[in-house]
Amino acid sequence: MALPDGFIIALEQVCEVRSGEAVAAMDPGVDAGNLGAGVVALPTSTGQVQSIIKLCSAHGVPVVTHGGRTGLAQAGVSAPGQLVVDMAGMNRVGAPDPTAGCIEVEAGATLHAVQEACKAVGRTPGIDLAARGSATIGGMISTNAGGMEAFRCGVMRHRVLGLEAVLPDGTVMSDLTRVTKVNEGLDIKHLLIGAEGRLGIVTRAMLKLEPLEQAAATALTGFASAADAVTAFHAMRSAGGLLRAEVMWRAYVDIVSQACGLPEVATACSGDVLVLFEVAGGSFEDAQGRLEASLERLTEDGILADAIIAQNVRQQQDFWRVREDSFAVESTWPNGLWYDVTVPLDQLDAYARELQDRVSGLPGECFLSVIGHLGDGNLHITICVPADATVSKKQADEAVFEGLKQMGGSISAEHGIGLEKMAALACHGDPGRLFAARLVARALDPLGLMNPGKVQALTS
Amino acid sequence: MALPDGFIIALEQVCEVRSGEAVAAMDPGVDAGNLGAGVVALPTSTGQVQSIIKLCSAHGVPVVTHGGRTGLAQAGVSAPGQLVVDMAGMNRVGAPDPTAGCIEVEAGATLHAVQEACKAVGRTPGIDLAARGSATIGGMISTNAGGMEAFRCGVMRHRVLGLEAVLPDGTVMSDLTRVTKVNEGLDIKHLLIGAEGRLGIVTRAMLKLEPLEQAAATALTGFASAADAVTAFHAMRSAGGLLRAEVMWRAYVDIVSQACGLPEVATACSGDVLVLFEVAGGSFEDAQGRLEASLERLTEDGILADAIIAQNVRQQQDFWRVREDSFAVESTWPNGLWYDVTVPLDQLDAYARELQDRVSGLPGECFLSVIGHLGDGNLHITICVPADATVSKKQADEAVFEGLKQMGGSISAEHGIGLEKMAALACHGDPGRLFAARLVARALDPLGLMNPGKVQALTS
Numbered sequence: 044m045a046l047p048d049g050f051i052i053a054l055e056q057v058c059e060v061r062s063g064e065a066v067a068a069m070d071p072g073v074d075a076g077n078l079g080a081g082v083v084a085l086p087t088s089t090g091q092v093q094s095i096i097k098l099c100s101a102h103g104v105p106v107v108t109h110g111g112r113t114g115l116a117q118a119g120v121s122a123p124g125q126l127v128v129d130m131a132g133m134n135r136v137g138a139p140d141p142t143a144g145c146i147e148v149e150a151g152a153t154l155h156a157v158q159e160a161c162k163a164v165g166r167t168p169g170i171d172l173a174a175r176g177s178a179t180i181g182g183m184i185s186t187n188a189g190g191m192e193a194f195r196c197g198v199m200r201h202r203v204l205g206l207e208a209v210l211p212d213g214t215v216m217s218d219l220t221r222v223t224k225v226n227e228g229l230d231i232k233h234l235l236i237g238a239e240g241r242l243g244i245v246t247r248a249m250l251k252l253e254p255l256e257q258a259a260a261t262a263l264t265g266f267a268s269a270a271d272a273v274t275a276f277h278a279m280r281s282a283g284g285l286l287r288a289e290v291m292w293r294a295y296v297d298i299v300s301q302a303c304g305l306p307e308v309a310t311a312c313s314g315d316v317l318v319l320f321e322v323a324g325g326s327f328e329d330a331q332g333r334l335e336a337s338l339e340r341l342t343e344d345g346i347l348a349d350a351i352i353a354q355n356v357r358q359q360q361d362f363w364r365v366r367e368d369s370f371a372v373e374s375t376w377p378n379g380l381w382y383d384v385t386v387p388l389d390q391l392d393a394y395a396r397e398l399q400d401r402v403s404g405l406p407g408e409c410f411l412s413v414i415g416h417l418g419d420g421n422l423h424i425t426i427c428v429p430a431d432a433t434v435s436k437k438q439a440d441e442a443v444f445e446g447l448k449q450m451g452g453s454i455s456a457e458h459g460i461g462l463e464k465m466a467a468l469a470c471h472g473d474p475g476r477l478f479a480a481r482l483v484a485r486a487l488d489p490l491g492l493m494n495p496g497k498v499q500a501l502t503s
Numbered sequence: 504m505a506l507p508d509g510f511i512i513a514l515e516q517v518c519e520v521r522s523g524e525a526v527a528a529m530d531p532g533v534d535a536g537n538l539g540a541g542v543v544a545l546p547t548s549t550g551q552v553q554s555i556i557k558l559c560s561a562h563g564v565p566v567v568t569h570g571g572r573t574g575l576a577q578a579g580v581s582a583p584g585q586l587v588v589d590m591a592g593m594n595r596v597g598a599p600d601p602t603a604g605c606i607e608v609e610a611g612a613t614l615h616a617v618q619e620a621c622k623a624v625g626r627t628p629g630i631d632l633a634a635r636g637s638a639t640i641g642g643m644i645s646t647n648a649g650g651m652e653a654f655r656c657g658v659m660r661h662r663v664l665g666l667e668a669v670l671p672d673g674t675v676m677s678d679l680t681r682v683t684k685v686n687e688g689l690d691i692k693h694l695l696i697g698a699e700g701r702l703g704i705v706t707r708a709m710l711k712l713e714p715l716e717q718a719a720a721t722a723l724t725g726f727a728s729a730a731d732a733v734t735a736f737h738a739m740r741s742a743g744g745l746l747r748a749e750v751m752w753r754a755y756v757d758i759v760s761q762a763c764g765l766p767e768v769a770t771a772c773s774g775d776v777l778v779l780f781e782v783a784g785g786s787f788e789d790a791q792g793r794l795e796a797s798l799e800r801l802t803e804d805g806i807l808a809d810a811i812i813a814q815n816v817r818q819q820q821d822f823w824r825v826r827e828d829s830f831a832v833e834s835t836w837p838n839g840l841w842y843d844v845t846v847p848l849d850q851l852d853a854y855a856r857e858l859q860d861r862v863s864g865l866p867g868e869c870f871l872s873v874i875g876h877l878g879d880g881n882l883h884i885t886i887c888v889p890a891d892a893t894v895s896k897k898q899a900d901e902a903v904f905e906g907l908k909q910m911g912g913s914i915s916a917e918h919g920i921g922l923e924k925m926a927a928l929a930c931h932g933d934p935g936r937l938f939a940a941r942l943v944a945r946a947l948d949p950l951g952l953m954n955p956g957k958v959q960a961l962t963s
Contacts, residue, residue: 142733142849143880145911189684198684200693201661205911216935221911222845224649224658224881226697226919227932228958229940233660233693237686249911254741273602281714283743385682389602420603421684451605451665451681451709459686472687475676479947480689486946487939498688 046082046124050102057094059085059132072112072119072177080107080121087132089207089215089246095128096244097213105492108240110182111153113174115383116461118186118239118497128244130181136160144252145204145221150181150245157250166252169196173367181245187237189457191287194280194418196253198457199236205249206232211242211488219249234483239459240494242487256323259286260330261359262338265314265349270392272316275341276417279320282337284330287321289366290417292395294427298412302371305361314348318417319366369423372412376427379412380439385453386420394446398424401442407432421456440467447471460498468499506542506584510562517554519545519592532572532579532637540567540581547592549667549675549706555588556704557673565952568700570642571613573634575843576921578646578699578957588704590641596620604712605664605681610641610705617710626712629656633827641705647697649917651747654740654878656713658917659696665709666692671702671948679709694943699919700954702947716783719746720790721819722798725774725809730852732776735801736877739780742797744790747781749826750877752855754887758872762831765821774808778877779826829883832872836887839872840899845913846880854906858884861902867892881916900927907931920958928959 054060061069061083071077086092099106107121109129121127130151137147141164148157154175157168172178172190182188184206189198196202205219218232235242266272272290279285293315300309322337324330334352341347353359373379386394395413402411408429415422424443428434444454444467454471455464469477477499485491485501495501514520521529521543531537546552559566567581569589581587590611597607601624608617614635617628632638632650642648644666648659656662665679678692695702726732732750739745753775760769782797784790794812801807813819833839846854855873862871868889875882884903888894904914904927914931915924929937937959944961945951951961 140847140849142737143847143911145847187686187690189686193683197657197661200690201657210935210939214935214938216933216939218933218936219911220845220913221847222880222913222916223653224845224876224879224916225913226647226649226915226917227913227928228697228699228920228937229694229701229943230647230660230697231936231939231943233696234689234939234943236693237688237690239688241689277602385680385684387600387603387605387681389600416684419684420682451603451679453680453682453685453687455686456682456684457686460688468687473676473678475670475674476678476691477688478674479670479676479691479694482946483689483691483694483943486942 046104046126047102050098050104051082053098054084054095057098058087058091061085070112073115074117074120076120077109077112078121078127079123080125080127081123083127083129085129085132089209092128092209092244092246093213093215096209096211099126099492100213100490103490103492105495107494108244110151110179111174111177113178114182114186114461115458116463118459118461118494120462130179133246139164139166139252141166141252143221145249146252147219147247147249148180149247150179152180154178154180154183161252162255165255167255168202168250169253170199170202173369180248184236184245184248185238185240186459189416189419189421191289191416193416194288200233202250203232203236203248204251206235206245207247208235208243208245211490211493219247221249223251237459239461239498241484241498243493256286258324258327258330259321260324260327260334260352261319261321261362262334262350262352263312263362264318264320264338264347265312266316266318266346267314267348268392269316269395271346272318272417273388273391274346275318278341279337284323284333285320286323287319288417289319290415291317291366292411292413293317294410295372295412295414296365298375299368299371300365302375303364303368305365308361308365311351312349319362366414369414372425376425378428378430379425380428380434380436382424382443383456383458384422384424384443384447385456386422386447387451388420390450391420398442401445402426405434405438405442407434409434420452444471462497465498506564506586507562510558510564511542513558514544514555517558518547518551521545530572533575534577534580536580537569537572538581538587539583540585540587541583543587543589545589545592549669552588552669552704552706553673553675556669556671559586559952560671560673560950563950563952565955567954568704570611570639571634571637573638574642574646574921575918576923578919578921578954580922590639593706599624599626599712601626601712603681605709606712607679607707607709608640609707610639612640614638614640614643621712622715625715627715628662628710629713630659630662640708644696644705644708645698645700646919649876649879649881651749651876653876654748660693662710663692663696663708664711666695666705667707668695668703668705671950671953679707681709683711697919699921699958701944701958702953716746718784718787718790719781720784720787720794720812721779721781721822722794722810722812723772723822724778724780724798724807725772726776726778726806727774727808728852729776729855731806732778732877733848733851734806735778738801739797744783744793745780746783747779748877749779750875751777751826752871752873753777754870755832755872755874756825758835759828759831760825762835763824763828765825768821768825771811772809779822826874829874832885836885838888838890839885840888840894840896842884842903843916843918844882844884844903844907845916846882846907847911848880850910851880858902861905862886865894865898865902867894869894880912904931922957925958
């Protein structure tokens with residue numbers, strides 16, 4: 044399918060437009076199909092985004108919006124006949140206000156750029172994830188990103204105080220409040236958060252800031268079971284100052300520590316379930332002291348199997364590198380099937396054991412690699428499939444999703460639905476909610492031009 | 504207007520229905536017009552609510568949903584020809600799960616009942632307000648209630664993990680997840696939160712819990728200005744353990760301490776702007792020690808004008824009573840005009856001074872009484888109008904709302920819009936957001952039967 048006559052010419056009057064070789068030279072990001080449309084618009088202002096949407100609406104051209112192209116659910120995949128709107132040119136980061144506790148940023152700014160601006164005034168946006176260098180604020184809002192600090196600072200939805208967006212008909216919604224308490228009728232910004240580009244294009248946001256901790260210490264800890272790890276999490280949380288709690292099952296640590304040349308991390312700590320705890324303090328020594336005291340109590344209570352506190356920045360970085368280089372699992376097991384689920388903490392241990400049993404029952408010598416954000420119960424699961432085995436998506440889905448909704452968990456924790464989980468959402472999502480979502484999407488986007496065919500079908 | 508023939512008879516097959524004297528005997532709550540419909544349905548299950556909505560839809564009867572009837576924006580006012588759905592009969596409180604950190608409750612449960620259930624397992628729902636004994640969870644969700652803990656635990660929107668509701672066409676949305684991280688397409692529950700009953704009836708919710716602090720100490724502190732109070736808030740927050748920070752301008756303390764027979768509270772502490780700080784600790788003595796250390800630092804830095812730490816539970820209760828008995832201002836100044844706004848903290852001092860100037864310019868000897876939740880910048884303002892003066896709503900609105908939206912604040916912090924602020928919302932709300940809200944409301948409630956005529960007109 045080609046774009047309509049005259050559309051490109053009109054678009055070039057609005058902003059930079061790339062096609063052909065210029066698009067071929069661009070990095071498609073996580074998914075090879077992201078730039079399949081072959082034509083990319085690069086606006087630098089909200090006014091230009093508005094003009095683009097109006098043109099697309101007039102010519103019936105579907106729009107796929109791109110941030111850092113780090114999305115893991117194929118929400119950014121595009122096809123000929125569609126237009127990619129790349130927000131990289133709208134990347135201004137305003138001055139953070141430490142007194143009001145907020146910062147205004149454009150959608151194309153990377154998380155890392157925002158974090159650095161905030162750090163200069165002793166604040167943090169309260170969200171962090173491994174793709175910080177390329178993930179953009181607009182993309183993180185559209186996918187309601189989560190990450191490592193969600194158990195205490197919430198997910199992206201909870202970090203957004205105000206939002207500016209261009210709606211599917213070209214209307215600009217400019218709702219850039221700088222405060223938490225706003226009760227002014229239907230809160231439309233919460234519809235756009237997590238909508239994966241289906242309800243318009245996010246152009247700017249006002250983010251909430253938190254005080255930046257002065258120093259932190261990290262320990263790699265080992266437990267006999269996920270149940271013990273959860274008990275330890277609650278104890279560490281109650282003791283105060285807990286910043287992060289990242290869980291890694293043994294198989295994951297073995298694979299990644301080998302792949303990134305840090306085998307000493309895997310042998311540093313025994314236990315089937317490992318947790319990286321990061322604790323805040325006024326100084327590194329102070330944080331280390333708090334961490335030591337908490338770990339001693341856990342040992343006395345018979346919960347902790349083993350632990351090692353990072354003695355210097357280098358060791359701390361090594362521990363975190365093993366946690367963050369999760370793509371090493373994908374490289375080592377290229378036929379692996381990835382999942383991103385949430386399990387309520389009272390069910391985590393049982394779910395992990397039952398999942399293990401179900402995966403053992405799959406064809407071939409499949410096994411599990413699991414990491415997660417312990418405080419949220421958010422697990423990133425890979426079913427590692429040997430080259431000589433064949434496991435269908437359906438078999439894997441059944442193994443991973445069984446019981447999740449019934450226990451109040453989620454089949455999609457933080458990556459979103461995109462194309463990847465549409466079938467799973469249709470199967471497991473609450474029918475009442477999906478019905479309402481269709482009504483809402485059709486009302487705001489009657490032409491169905493915003494990232495069509497993703498997340499949810501507009502007809503039942 | 505009478506209800507259609509056959510409607511009441513059909514309704515009586517579904518649930519208890521009150522009319523006539525039985526309704527006259529009910530407490531209308533904050534607003535005398537709440538029970539104006541004269542007919543009240545009292546469902547005890549989600550199925551009954553669904554049947555009621557289907558009946559109303561079939562007979563074209565508008566629905567006004569009631570919780571504790573403590574709303575302050577007239578969202579619960581009803582008229583003949585409408586049906587009040589009173590959720591008091593759906594007040595079951597599930598067992599709180601301290602490990603998963605959640606509790607399932609029915610919409611008619613009071614906040615106090617939920618707080619007590621959570622306290623038994625060392626948890627709290629992370630939200631508190633003076634009307635806790637009568638305000639219901641459903642009402643708090645529908646008005647996105649705020650209160651005293653929002654600067655650290657968020658508003659009601661941030662406490663809701665999952666939601667069950669009956670939509671305007673009778674569809675039940677049952678989205679009772681028990682976890683924070685759920686990314687499964689458009690998040691419809693966030694549309695219902697704060698919708699003031701315009702998009703359906705909230706029937707059940709899954710609330711997020713926080714660890715309950717073991718003990719707390721309170722200090723009444725005095726400052727020369729709001730700017731100093733904000734500086735102190737940030738210092739107390741960074742020191743850790745700050746639970747509450749409630750600001751009261753001098754005139755408020757004078758009126759209320761007199762009215763409730765506690766004049767010693769007004770004279771206990773000097774300063775134009777008073778703040779009640781509550782700090783957590785492992786024991787009362789521990790909390791007191793932390794509070795003392797923080798106040799000493801503020802004194803050394805020349806920020807604190809005066810302070811008194813409550814020495815016992817009785818004194819602590821007296822301080823809080825003066826803060827919570829805010830209706831004493833209304834009783835003392837019955838012609839007063841009330842407002843509920845949010846001011847970004849970097850603007851709080853300037854806004855308070857300029858508001859003072861604008862109120863001084865009103866006809867007669869008007870003066871201000873102001874309290875607020877300091878951490879959020881949420882101010883509850885009364886323009887006290889002497890009996891011999893006449894101040895129009897328009898004059899008062901202009902004095903209070905001037906500049907608020909431009910500085911990123913809000914004309915409606917936590918009470919909602921209801922009937923009271925419809926004109927103000929139409930005037931100050933972002934047109935793009937209001938446009939989208941109309942599309943969404945018409946899509947979900949095409950017959951316009953859910954709390955019609957409140958919040959926002961569905962036609963522009």
